[in-house]
Amino acid sequence: MIKFVPEPHLLESPRGRDWPRLPRPAVRDRREGPANSAEVVIVGAGPAGLAVASALWHHGVRDVVIIDRDGRPCGRFFDRIDRLGQRVLRSPYEHHPGVEGYRDCELLDFARLHWARLSATERREVRMAQAGHRSVVPVDVFEAYCDHLATSHHVVENTWPGSVREVLPTDDAVTVRANRFTVTARHAVLCLGEERRPAPEAWWGGGRPPAGVSYWDEPVAPGGQSQVVVGAGLTAAHLIAGALEAGRQVHWVVREAGEHYQCADVNSSFFRPEGRARFDGVDRAGRLDLMRRFRRASIMFEFRPLLQQAEADGRLVVHRGEAVKEVDAGVVCRLESGRTIKADTAVLALGTTPSIGSGLLPSAVVGERDGWPDLDERTLRYTRAPRVSVVGAAAGLVFGPAARNIDGHRVATARVAASIAHGLRHGLVPAVAGAR
């Protein structure tokens, strides 16, 4: 049997290279709002919103308004990645927001086109991808590719900064109210992504964390010689790597009996039709069970040598099978076992929860059960509001664990865009099947 050797240098990749870019389109003054009507409004311009807008463009749907808090396609995605110092994606070359079923420049084509700018390691990974093996994608390449997609599919000029407060569907239209403007459209697609999971109230009584404690997507207080990291996923691994590099002693609290290493977030079969069929073939309880079992926190193999070495040197103390009970300013972290950890700072990486439209749509429309919305399986439209559909993590109970990744967005986009384009062409809103 061939032994898999994790290679930590794969985690390194230059950031901020100068990629050749398509000419930027002329954009209207962003202080004005968009036109107050459109065929489609997309809420959220992350990788999911970008995929939907690009697919609609291929379907000939050009009257699209995209609204995003950040106002920059994929802005939140890259801000989060850069905050953690993450240099490579976890998903391989074949997972990208390109448009299924249309001839387009895919992520792998894009990397090959810019061969001269790639390092020797990055070129080797491209060859691995071409040979059908697992490959590691530089964040830098992915960002330049997203910029290429956003420019070539007219996403840049159609994206408006705004915070959507309300989505009100009627039989004929959907009104999307943002903080600065309102747009009424024939269809809306919610691509809201995920929000960080807050700490349980019992840890410090709820609200903002105590002094010295922060969440993974916030700045860590500078200085200090020791840091607690809570969480078992790739985000925790990046935080630990960053703290070790800054010369801090790290205490890592992992609730499970041990850390779990895996290439992708979920078993790779879920990215393929046979994995999705496995998910399709079970009832709701079976799906919830699959999500619980397969969407568990894990870390890319490439981190293992670094973390093991740091533990052996005593720079990293791993508190396995330990759960946090309370956190106080200071920082004092009390564990369920009765142990106490004292450190200068603590960072919490407790995962994320899918944004399913709650707070934007009337709750009866969302029909939330177990944290998932009530969607039509075929079209990803809300069962009770067929002019509104979702792409992204919110489609998890339809597509399975991969819905929360870029590959899942691509698959969901193919269905949603085709269904909306068909509806616009024929003046139809397809009847949706019953709730699951």
Ligand SMILES: Cc1cc2nc3c(=O)[nH]c(=O)nc-3n(C[C@H](O)[C@H](O)[C@H](O)COP(=O)(O)OP(=O)(O)OC[C@H]3O[C@@H](n4cnc5c(N)ncnc54)[C@H](O)[C@@H]3O)c2cc1C
């Ligand atoms: C650090 C990190 C690394 C990751 N790496 C990978 C990876 O390598 N491969 C992979 O497949 N997945 C990865 N993921 C998962 C990743 O989050 C998703 O694949 C991707 O970001 C999801 O895209 P999205 O468009 O659904 O969400 P987002 O990228 O979060 O985009 C959603 C956008 O909607 C906006 N929005 C939300 N609500 C509103 C509102 N009410 N009004 C206006 N705008 C709103 C948000 O501000 C945001 O800009 C990673 C996640 C994190 C946190």
